[in-house]
Amino acid sequence: MSEVSGQRARVVIVGAGFGGFEAVRALSKADVEITLVDRTNHHLFQPLLYQVATAGMSAPAISAPIRHALRREMQRGNLTILQAEVIGFDVAARRVLLDAGQALDYDHLIVAAGATHSYFGHTDWAAHAPGLKTLADAFAIRARVIGAFEQAERCTDAAQREPWMTFVVIGAGPTGVEMAGTMAEIAHHTLPQEFRRIDSTQARIVLLEGSARVLGSFVPALSQRALEQLERLGVDVRTGCKVTGIDAAGVTYETPGSVGAEAGINGAMQRHHLPSRCVIWAAGVEASALGQALAVQTGATLDRAGRIIVQADLSLPGHTEIAVIGDLAAATSAPKNPGADAPTAVPGVSPAAKQMGRTAAANLLRLLRGEPTLAFRYIDYGNLATVGRKAAVVDLSVPGFGPLRFSGYFAWLFWLFAHIYFLIGFRNRLVVMLDWAWAYWTYERSARVVAQPATALRPASPPA
Ligand SMILES: Cc1cc2nc3c(=O)[nH]c(=O)nc-3n(C[C@H](O)[C@H](O)[C@H](O)COP(=O)(O)OP(=O)(O)OC[C@H]3O[C@@H](n4cnc5c(N)ncnc54)[C@H](O)[C@@H]3O)c2cc1C
Known part of the structure; x- marks a missing residue:
């Protein structure tokens, strides 16, 4: 009472x-x-959102209506759910x-x-570089990625085609690394047989990171493993890159350069421009x-x-x-x-x-009950990140044993089963397991259908 x-x-x-x-x-x-x-009306398992964004899974596999997920609690008669x-x-x-x-x-x-x-105060970047947080974001990114290959196929001019075939992910934390690794797989393994004018294996997937290494929340040795795995998948990883502009034409960034470098803003930084029609924000x-x-x-x-x-x-x-x-x-x-x-x-x-x-x-x-409250104590079981198929890094804290760190195939299997285990609902676990098994053998991505027509998918043209 x-x-x-x-x-x-x-x-x-x-x-x-x-x-x-x-x-x-x-x-x-x-x-x-x-x-x-x-x-919203759903509980969302955000750790697998990148799979929806990259057409590997459909939304119901990683989300559940709140009312359904809490139906047992509802039966106790003291819970009201309002959208x-x-x-x-x-x-x-x-x-x-x-x-x-x-x-x-x-x-x-x-x-x-x-x-x-967070776009660090540059709210205008959001229109050109969507971030990944909600199901709506994932659908928007999926439409852009799939749509970019479609637009490339329409181009008859190689110079016009190149920005459509250049995919830039900004931010090499777990989400950026997952996105870049999976996009490389799509380009190299899922799409090659399916286009006539373009060779999807020629797509460039560029991962831009402001700090000196990818997966900065992991120990340096695991960051290095992740970098090697990304490069093996064909991702062009560029660290130490400070993004200074994003518009419909692509991304501008700076790297430490020699004094008097090209267009040097303050004389000590070198400015670069990467033409791209598909930019994903995973930085803040x-x-x-x-x-x-x-x-x-x-x-x-x-x-x-x-x-x-x-x-x-x-x-x-x-x-x-x-x-x-x-x-x-x-x-x-x-x-x-x-x-x-x-x-x-x-x-x-x-x-x-x-x-x-x-x-x-x-x-x-x-x-x-009139009792004093207790301080919160966080129990840290470790840190996992996947890079792509058969590639992941795992940093576990095992009580009484210390850190257990590994990477590669077994790390990927561990990551996969951990994520399936924590998914909402038995049906979702089953669906995701089957989807993954199918994708593993075939490289197919089961959720490539995009509802919007071509006219809605073509982002604003870059300034002339
Ligand atoms: C793409 C991505 C990948 C991630 N991967 C991992 C991972 O691999 N491992 C990991 O441990 N963590 C991961 N995270 C982080 C993890 O998802 C978050 O730490 C976790 O979701 C935080 O839980 P929360 O309850 O604070 O917020 P959330 O889970 O974000 O829930 C917030 C809820 O509040 C609702 N809400 C917000 N504002 C309002 C409002 N004004 N009115 C009504 N409702 C509102 C939202 O709809 C949402 O349902 C990831 C996050 C993202 C975005």
Whole structure:
């Protein structure tokens, strides 16, 4: 029962992603009234989104209607699911503000609204270089990639064809590496028999990275393995490249160069232009704008990525009734030995969001029982990334054993089974396993049908 006499505590959870889902599951058996709000009707397994973007899988294989995925929890009679856009908060009145002028009253609030792309202030780049975060993004990227090969086939002039056959991925984190590796496979293995005028194996897949190495969150030896695997797949990897412009004609970037280099802006950088009609953005993320809305209402601080800096127990300063979790939270993990070690920053990955969802739910129940809350402690099981078919890197933390690092075929198998295991629902696991097995033997990609006609697929022409 709640602090509201005789009534169940009203808990509003914003976001049905990894964090929000886990919080619902952990609270659904408790004597609380839960309302889960999401702007979409589906829970999305983002780690496999690149497969939808590269036509390897259809959307239902990696997503599930929220109502269906939570049908068991619904049967307990204390969960309401609403599809609505949260537009703000009235913290003093304890209300969540929804689109269409509606509002939800709460006693406890868990905000798990995730993150979105960041173009580092260059919002005009978004039109030319879509990022990958939602199913809609994945469909848009798939249409561009498939559409670029179609446009190349239409070109009778080699110079005009080249930008259509040049694919640029910006950002060599896990998403950029997966995208580039898979696009190389499509060009070299899936499409060669299917076009007459173009030779798809001549397509250039360029991966641009600002820092000195790919997969910067991995140890240098695994970054090196990933680089070698990408190059083997035919990806042109360019590190140390700072992108300074993206438009319909392609990408402009700078590299450290000699003084007085070509068009040198400050004399020490060399400028390059890469003509391309298909550019994918995988370089930056920033927290949902709901972070800013909450900060204004509560006085909480945001970090550089717009994430809310939460307290050790994931609540906001002065607001024990509000927890922020997942990619929206700048959280720290309590050390094992509080006297000896300092808290460490929690990464923006799905296991962290899930663990935060469970901790926020447990702390909420502790508050209802009048008990003190507990600090969040993140258990890091390791880091995986795939590069393409039979290519991946794995960095595991094995308790009592230390790090276990490997790459190549066995890393890819490990990555594959780990992702299938964590997919939503038995049907999806089966579908994905069959899709992968089929693709493995045939190199086919089962989801290449694009709904839009040619006129809708041709992006704006570059400036003359
Ligand atoms: C392409 C890609 C690949 C990734 N690969 C991996 C990987 O391999 N391994 C890994 O561990 N992590 C990976 N991640 C990161 C991982 O997906 C995130 O860390 C995780 O999803 C964060 O969970 P969350 O609950 O904070 O947010 P999300 O899962 O993003 O959920 C946020 C939810 O909030 C909803 N929402 C947002 N704003 C509003 C609003 N105003 N009103 C209503 N609803 C709203 C959204 O619709 C969404 O359902 C990847 C992410 C991406 C984008």
